Amino acid sequence: MNKLTVALPKGRLFDPAVEILEQAGLINRELDDDSRKLVLSDPKEEVDFILSKAVDVQTYVEHGVADFGIAGKDILLEAGATVCEVVDLGLSKCRLVVAIPEERGITEMGQLPPTGRVATKYPNVAKKFFKEQGIQIEVVKLNGSIELAPLIGLTDMIVDITSTGTTLRENNLVEVAEIAKSSARLIVNRVSYKASHQRIKGVIERVKEVVGSN
Structure with missing residues (x-):
């Protein structure tokens, strides 16, 4: 053996x-x-x-x-x-997604501006994804409470995992793209x-x- x-x-x-x-x-x-x-x-x-x-x-x-x-x-x-x-x-089971504040009225990636700031604990995934979309981003790496970043004006959006979407909705964030299933x-x-x-x-x-x- x-x-x-x-x-x-x-x-x-x-x-x-x-x-x-x-x-x-x-x-x-x-x-x-x-x-x-x-x-x-x-x-x-x-x-x-x-x-x-x-x-x-x-x-x-x-x-x-x-x-x-x-x-x-x-x-x-x-x-x-x-x-x-x-x-x-x-x-x-969960999904890696891009989410932004609902108040911005954006519902899909094509509506995003060409630059932005993103909070995430997945900097490599975020950089690769946004580069493929032709969007230049600055990554702010956080290890917890990612949803807080756009609420306090630290970033424009987040890349994070979600399973039910409840946490996103509770923080008035909307999903605009799915990066991967996990x-x-x-x-x-x-x-x-x-x-x-x-x-x-x-x-x-x-x-x-x-x-x-x-």
Whole structure:
């Protein structure tokens, strides 16, 4: 049996991700993301688990510290991660969107001026998208309460994730464009994937079966 290392995101994605991996037979011990330990081992299954901030999972997988990981598509896009996305787990579904204050009366990208200031925690995604639209932007990177930025005059618009649109509506923001759809993905280190030994293939197939049956 080849030993595997799996990077798991702490936070709201942790429990549903663990449940899928348990059903796939990869986890055979109690895992708790409140644990002070950041690396947990399952000697029986020959698996180590790295408990990580969600934004760091792809880094561990990309650099080969972990064979597998679970990360949101939004994070993968922002990082430009060179990993293999092998299964869409269907968890934490949301969309990356551009939104502006409703009072401006703009309802689509074509009505935007050629320059603007954008608040986001996804600067790379925002720059790439607006460049493709031929709009020159200045990015203001924020880590929380992105919707506040245009309300207080800090920026003209935002790029952020939304699932139901409720937070946008509550802050009088309207969506003018969808950049990408996002959900949690099972990712694999590229070298591990190319080597593609039987255990890695088996994990991928079992996870696909679990996700397909849910």
